[in-house]
Amino acid sequence: MSRYLSKRLEDLEEYVPGEQPRDKKYIKLNTNESPFPPSPAVYEVLSRSAADNLRLYSDPCCTSLTETLCGVYGLKPENVVFGNGSDEILSFAFTAFCDSDTPAVFADITYGFYKVFAALNCIPFRQIPLKSDFSICPEDYINAGGTIFIANPNAPTGLILTESEIRRILEGNPDNVVVIDEAYIDFGGQSMLPLIGEYKNLLIVQTFSKSRSLAGARLGFAAGCPELIADLQKIRNSNNPYNINRLTQALGEAVLKDNEYFIKCTSEIIKNRTYMTDGLKSLGFSVIPSSANFVFAKHEAYDGGMLYRALKNKGVLVRHFDAPRISQYNRITVGSKAEADALLKAADEILRM
């Protein structure tokens, strides 16, 4: 830290992303990426003429990408704003809708970045404990007195709220924004996108990093009523109006247009999730029912942190959170069937030792 850093940020604890190791080749089941490449349509995007046009700024309005997204989801351009990954959109939402009078409110066990965004923006936050089965109790969120952030499905648990539960939370907080972070919604969950016309306080955030195999291209979006989106556009334009580069805009458009491939990949993940869950259970793991592209699992006979390290030794990378209530669990990305087999084989060997 330099002596010039603003005092208000001295204690800021930054987010620690999942390991991106460079030491050796792992079966990488730790950051919820897709095992499948993006739609083959992206090859056409990365053309010679695309490269030549890189000398020109990208469209700050993402006009063409917006039109395509709106076509897919039945939205209007004024319902949508894009971010450099959904993290940037979440960061904008913390800046826009929270302040010293409006704390952020989220679960004690959820996406670890919410806490960091609050700290960066010097915003107070309140954590609401999950129930003992790790589910969210909607009643705990009525009149929450702040801007609510709910990952749905939740991470790292994989549990999902129903539409009626989310409606109850929206209706129980008319004076506050409720952000539903649908990063993992495409793996069998029900998106709340159809509700944005009904609720002025509903903001939905999605990402292209998981179900659309574009983690490396960085693209996310928020959808909501025009007023909420105008607020986020204001933050975006005051921060980085050219936040989405040319290639990512084109890549996003290409994958949105290939719905068949999208369905094929997400269906495959759902199938592999069942396969991996069954396999883990047969090895004696408790596995929380997941609606995401990962499962959260523990084994009574083996410490969570030790299992993480033993798997890493065997070349399988999963994510362990050394945090209260969940230190016995590991979050395991659902990859290909071959990756699931490698994980199950490694876990079996470890448990037999």
Added chain:
Amino acid sequence: MSRYLSKRLEDLEEYVPGEQPRDKKYIKLNTNESPFPPSPAVYEVLSRSAADNLRLYSDPCCTSLTETLCGVYGLKPENVVFGNGSDEILSFAFTAFCDSDTPAVFADITYGFYKVFAALNCIPFRQIPLKSDFSICPEDYINAGGTIFIANPNAPTGLILTESEIRRILEGNPDNVVVIDEAYIDFGGQSMLPLIGEYKNLLIVQTFSKSRSLAGARLGFAAGCPELIADLQKIRNSNNPYNINRLTQALGEAVLKDNEYFIKCTSEIIKNRTYMTDGLKSLGFSVIPSSANFVFAKHEAYDGGMLYRALKNKGVLVRHFDAPRISQYNRITVGSKAEADALLKAADEILRM
């Protein structure tokens, strides 16, 4: 605006980027892009395997890109941080080094985004008037009492400070960071990068958008002593650790490695700048001596705003700022020789009418 937007941001006036018109084809001399495509080395980057790897997150440390940049500029990895364009880096610097006790200090006529970053971060700012010839008086910046932001060369004037003038400012503000925004330094100016070992309060910001023809890929960086860079890394990691996407990291590396092409393009711009300046002068324009890839020019016989509109009518887009002291000027990007000829022909026709 929604009723949920934080009160502190109600009066926020967002940045207005230069026009990116879609109505017709213009000779686009309004946003200081390069007339040349990026180095041909980028074609190899946009390969099939690059597309396949997009499913994986980008390297949050930009390891390979950092090594390449350090090789080019004689820096160490701890001296460097990358941003999604230099705007993001500037935004991080406002967040890190300014607060209610440490205002931002910059010229009254300079990059328009500084004011917006201050407003977004709710930071007070002080503007120091340029001299009547639009030059910066270094003495005005001694003990400035805040974090200083100087675009060098300045935009939209194109005027540049010497090394000794910048040293005076650095030494006159030991308790504050001095940010030198070198977005336009590669067109004949002298970079202050060699000074970062000497001054703990020097932060240099550069972009790949101008001299490296990658405006559409969004890449910028800051260089400074390890402590300042650690502060910016902390902000970056608390905001968006995967801020640079995979393709942009690879593109940045490719163009850095092609130094020959870089020299060729920047030399051509410098040559075209002289050509365009001479042409404008022969039409009766006053042209401020520019060290950037644009010139700032006015004509006694023709109103600045009217000239902007007349040129636009003729299909030539330049940038006019309807602001105090500079409303008679237009900022004209130095493009190719053919673009300069088109501009000069259009201006000649307008002045003859």
